[in-house]
Each structure stands twice: as C-alpha cells, then as structure tokens.
Amino acid sequence: MDFSVIQQSLPLFANAFMTTLWLSVVGITLAAVIGILCALVRYFEIPVGERIAGAYEELFRNTPLLIQLFFLYYALPTLGITLSAYSCAIVGLALLGGAYMAGAFRGGFGGIPRIQTESARALGLTKVQNARFVVLPQGLTLSIAPFAANAIFLVKETSIFTAIAVPELTNEARDLIGMYYHTDEYLLMLVIGYAIILVPLSIGLTFLERRFRSGAFGN
Amino acid sequence: MAESLLSVRNLTKSYGERTVLNDVSFDVPAGSVQVLLGPSGSGKSTAIRCLNGLETFQSGNIVFGGKPVVQTEKAWQQLRTRIGMVFQSYDLFPNLTVAENIRLAPVKVQKRGREEVDAHADELLTQVGMFDYRDKYPRQLSGGQKQRVAIVRALAMKPDLMLFDEVTASLDPEMVRGVLEILLGLARGNMTMIVVTHEMEFARRVADTVLFLDGGKILEATPGEEFFNRPRSDRARRFLDSMAPLSEQEAPHLTAESA
C-alpha cells in the first residue's frame, strides 16, 4: 500500500466525494417529495391520480437505474431532448427514488388507523387540512425507517452514474485505475468514500428501526 | 420409605436485584405427587422450570436419580429424556400432525423404532380419547384437545418424572375437567409428578405432599389432606381462604339482594 499515491489522489477523491454527496442529497430530497405526493394521492384515492401513481411506482421499481439512465442519455436525444450527464443522473435518481419512496411512504401511511382520517372528516376538515394535520405527521413518523433504508439504497445507486461519465466516486476510481493501475490504493479510497457517507446512515437506520419497530416480520 | 427420585437443595435464583427463589429445598420420592401451591409471583413456575433446565439457578443443587445435575445444556438434554414437561400454553408443532408431533422426539432423540413408538402412542392416545385425531393438524383441534396431545407427547418419551406447569390455566372451563382426569389417572398409575396448579379441588385429591411457596420461599411441605384441613402457617391459611368459593355469609353484598 503506497501512501504517497493515496495522498496525491486525495484532492481528486475529495471532489468526487462531494459530487456523490451532492447527487445523493438532491436525489433523495426529490425522491422524497415525489414519494410523499404519490403516497398522498393513493391514500386519498384520488381517481385518475391514483392510477398514474400506481403505474409509475410499479414501472420504475422494476427496472434498473442503468437502463433508465441510458434511456435518458442515449434515447431521448433522438426525440430531440438532450440532457447533460449530470441532469440525467438527477432525473434518473429522482424517478427511481421516487418510486421506491412512494412504496415506503405508502406503507407508512397505511399504518395510520383509518379512524384518524374518518374522525378528521367528521370534524369537517378539508382534504388538505386532513393531509396537513393528521395524515402527514403520523404517516411520516411511521415511514421514517423505510425512508432511511431507501436513502441508503439511493446513495449506493449513485455509483451507477459512472456509466454516463458523471465525475462521482466510482467514476474517479475507474479513471485513476485506468491511468495509473494502483488498484489497491484507489479501491481503498473508493470504499472509504462510501463508508463515510453510509456507515453513519446505516447506524442511524438500525437505531430508527429499533425505535419505531417497523420490521419486516410483522412485529 | 421410597427413595427420592429428585432432591432439591438450597435452590436460589435471582434476576439482578430480585430474588425469585430463596433457598428452596424439597424431596420427591418415586411414585409420589408433589403439588406446588402459592399466590401469583411466588416463584412456582420458575421453580418447576429449574427442574428441567429451562431456567438456570445461581446456587444450590439438584440430584436426579442419585446423580447430581450439572447445569449445561448438554447435560440437561440427556436428562430431558427422563423428565417430561407439559406447559400452560398447549403449543404443538403446527407443521406436524398429532401422530408426527408425538413420534418426533422418541424416534429422533431416543432412537426408538417407529413401529414401537407408534404403537405406544396409539395406546396413550386412546387412553386420553384422542385416537381418532391422529392425522389431524393442531389448528384443527380445540385447546383441551391440544393439551391432551401435549401430555401424550411428553409421556411418549417414557419419562421417570412428569412436570406440569399450570396446564389447565389457559383452558375453557368445560375442558379443564377432562385434562385433570388424565392427571389423576397418571397419579394412580404411580407416575412421579410435580404439579403447579390453581385448581384446589384437584390439588386436594391428587397431592401426596403440598409444597406451599410464597415470595420464593417454601413455607410448608405438608402432606396433602392435612394441608387443606389444617395448614401449618398463617400465610397458607389466608391463601386457602382466598381461593375458596364465596358463600353468602361471607359476601352478602355480592348476592342478588343488594342494591
């Protein structure tokens, strides 16, 4: 293990790390917004919207991000829409992430006892007020653990962006290995880079899972 | 004087600060029935569970069949082929039929032949009136029926000692009697038994010795009839009073006349 190699590449990896971090944050945020909207639409059973949200969720959960990216990056231009690699990355992450988040929040909202919304309606609250004061606070609390799990998943998915040459962590490692062949050192940096983001998130998730007990086996 | 099948000396068990069993000692002569009585939380269940290793104890010793017991899972596993236990929850293995439930341990642990085990099982099932249910699954049985099968399952191992931990406490009243009859039958057949129960009438009929537990201590070890007629300790007397059915003189305010 050659430490001078590590030292020299540090600034490059630091930049790539920031790119990964930034893409993650933006992607997760957009995904969360889309997800909450979809979940709300399905919870309130809004006629057309419900169908669309359902189809969207099924479609984008069952296809890999890579394919969606290629579609955005290579196929769209033939229709006249050209996006930069970076934009494709964000759009792809948001669309895929949105579908997963929709599932997560739908589960959380589903855990709210029906009586809550019914009481709200009986009291004369509008749908918007219902959403704001009853559904969202309770639903979001129930969704925290699945949300965190999906967030971790999305951070890892950013590594796929190397396929369309976005300068994130995995891409950086590939480039450097391709040029200088110091596989051990660069792979180590790569793993550490992801670990810095994901280890705290993972610990946080375990803590949340214990606190909110939304485990997979129906506790 | 029958020699003791089981001897318990100075058994002490604590959960952190709380002492659950405090210097418990008693003997179980072969062929006798010991009944553990006491108020809730007195440690009866814990005591009986120490006797087949489901609970561990910090100090004291147990001697079974003349040999001292070592508290390792391996040692206990050997002993459990000779000590059978029936629990309050009549859990049978849901994925196996009645016959398969009974057959499992004798064949897999004691390595007995299947025909012999099945023949023995059929005999036991007939005695408890469950022969027709051999091929049924637990979910098709009622609580009382499951408990009967559970008893047969334990007996199929041909144990020297049987432990019963409140086996009728979770049953609907109409099924309790059937199960208690089985226990009485076993007692008459000279099975060595230790029974934890709340059923006073039954206890009176079946007990050779009553071990009265309160607060983790054995306050009395009195022969059966004598305990119920003339308990030696004050606490025991109050316990018996609290368990007796209410009469009109004692609780006039609970009868129909009251406002």
Place this chain on the structure above:
Amino acid sequence: MELSGIEVLFAGSNFSRLMGGLAVSVRVSALALLIGIPAGVILGALWTLPSRAIDLVLRLYLEFFRIIPTLVLLFLAYYILPRELGFRVDGETVAVFAFALWIAAEMSDIVRGALISVPVVQVEGARALALGRLQQLRYVQLPQSVNLIMPATINLATRVIKTTSLLLLISVLDVVNVGQQIMEANRDRYPDAALWVYSFIFVLYFLACYPLAAAANRLEIRAKERIHG
C-alpha cells in the same frame, strides 16, 4: 428503403444477440442464487447460536455488503480475485462469486430474523422433549420460518436480476451490453435505433421482474395472515 427503428431489433442476428445477452444475465443470476441461498441459510442458522464472536463476524460481513454499492463490489472482485486465486478468472465467474457472497449475506439476515421470530414456547416445547440445538432448528424453527423466508427470498432474487445489468461495466456480455453494441453498429443508418432498443430492454426487464415482485407480495400477505389469522 431505409429500415425504421423497430426493424433494427429484428434485422439480422441482432435479436438473437440481445437474447444471448439476456441468457448471460439469467445464467449469472441463477448460479449466484444457487450458491448464495443455501450458504445464507446455513449462516443464518449459525447466527442464532448464542456466541458473541459469531454474531460480530456475521454482523460485519452483512454490513460490509450493505455499505458497498454492488458495482463497487464487482470492481473489487474483478481486480482483487484473480490475484488472490492465482489464475485467470473471466468476468462471468467473478460476477457469480461476488453476487453469491452478497446473496449469502442478505439471506443470513433474512433467515436469522425468521428463525428468532418463531414463538419461544415452540422452542421451549422442543427443548423439553430433549431435542438438541440442531434438531430444534431442523424440526421446529426452520419449518415454521419457511413462510416468512419465502417472500423475502423472492424479493432478494428480484434485486439480483435487476443488478445484473451492471455486468455491462466489467465487460461481461449482457442484454444491455449487446444493446450498446447493436446501436454502435447501427448508429448512422437507424438514428432512432437507440429509442427502440432501450425501450425493448426496458420492457424485458420489467416483464422479468414484475411477476416476481407481485408473487413475493402475495406470499408475504399470506404469510402474515397465517401468523395473525
């Protein structure tokens, strides 16, 4: 006249090449699952033993595979494995190996969770009948966990299939890779080939994964009913 985009798909050997790539995906997924799932079951059962050492090792093993993106995992395997094993391994073998390790890690968690969710009374009943640890697992805990393990396993299998498109990036032929090649070859003549090829691949993957996901969902619902119903 000039062929339209959709006809690119069926021209010449393009279709069979796409299918060939799909075959590789399926092969790699199947092999990795075949190795990883049994390994995971064994590890999961082992994990239920009251040993702190085992707990720590398996926990670290699982966390490692959870922290690392699958793509990075493939890279690590691709660059490190040939060196460690001393002989040349082709991309496909590397992928199978890496995926099998990952699958085993996930399965061990699934299996352990299911095993410890079997009610204590069942295990105590087994112990009281003098069944040993292994026998308890085999005759009582595992049979009662199968209903819970199934949907999670199918879910995992679905994820594995979805991930095989990553193989593209370490030069193992795959559906997507072949798609790339087809488009490279046809770029000038069929400008909208990209649209059709990727749509096709999109649909292929969706058709592969959707039924699995739906099946897993139904199994999970039924498993829950059996516990609470």
